[in-house]
Amino acid sequence: MKAVVVYESHWGNTAAVAQAIADGIGPDTVVMTTDDADLSAVSEVDLLVAGAPVIGFGLPTARMEDAVADSARRAPTLPDISHPSLRSWLRELPRGHGRGAAFETRVRWSPGGATGAIERSLEQAGYPATGTPGKFIVTGRYGPLRAGELERARHWGAGLKSRLTTT
Numbered sequence: 001m002k003a004v005v006v007y008e009s010h011w012g013n014t015a016a017v018a019q020a021i022a023d024g025i026g027p028d029t030v031v032m033t034t035d036d037a038d039l040s041a042v043s044e045v046d047l048l049v050a051g052a053p054v055i056g057f058g059l060p061t062a063r064m065e066d067a068v069a070d071s072a073r074r075a076p077t078l079p080d081i082s083h084p085s086l087r088s089w090l091r092e093l094p095r096g097h098g099r100g101a102a103f104e105t106r107v108r109w110s111p112g113g114a115t116g117a118i119e120r121s122l123e124q125a126g127y128p129a130t131g132t133p134g135k136f137i138v139t140g141r142y143g144p145l146r147a148g149e150l151e152r153a154r155h156w157g158a159g160l161k162s163r164l165t166t167t
């Protein structure tokens with residue numbers, strides 16, 4: 001089974017979750033940021049997993065990417081704003097034939113979320129969602145991840161794989 005995990009991450013929380021999900025899926029799983037993820041690399045994948053932080057109650061928009069850049073002055077570490085947003089990456093995603101799965105990192109008490117928009121884009125590109133989306137919690141505005149979330153992410157990734165290999 002060919003699986004790719006692509007993510008957007010500014011402070012590293014979503015990147016860490018993406019790696020843990022890939023570990024759960026299996027050793028051959030490729031993990032990529034939105035600019036490593038040359039679109040030809042995702043052609044003919046059986047499972048395309050995509051994830052982003054919730055910013056401004058949803059999947060980051062261009063305006064919210066600006067808010068991330070602005071928050072650099074207040075944040076404990078500088079955000080990585082060098083990659084295209086997952087939203088723009090999904091817009092360019094060529095049509096495929098596999099299953100999709102969406103995940104997000106977020107604070108526990110926020111309304112909204114990113115996974116609905118990610119799932120819709122994946123589905124439009126030919127990757128209908130398998131299972132329930134993954135929602136992984138950070139304990140502050142910039143992280144860190146709550147204790148146990150990486151283990152939960154590995155487990156969620158393993159669940160994706162077993163659903164695909166048993167159906």
Ligand SMILES: Cc1cc2nc3c(=O)[nH]c(=O)nc-3n(C[C@H](O)[C@H](O)[C@H](O)COP(=O)(O)O)c2cc1C
Pocket residue numbers: 008009010011012013014015052053054055056057058067068071105106107108110111112138140141142143
């Ligand atoms: C400007 C800004 C806005 C945010 N808005 C939300 C939000 O609306 N809902 C939420 O659950 N978390 C929100 N967060 C928290 C981030 O989703 C969380 O820190 C995420 O794990 C960051 O992921 P990253 O480290 O991969 O960039 C916000 C964080 C920042 C810096």
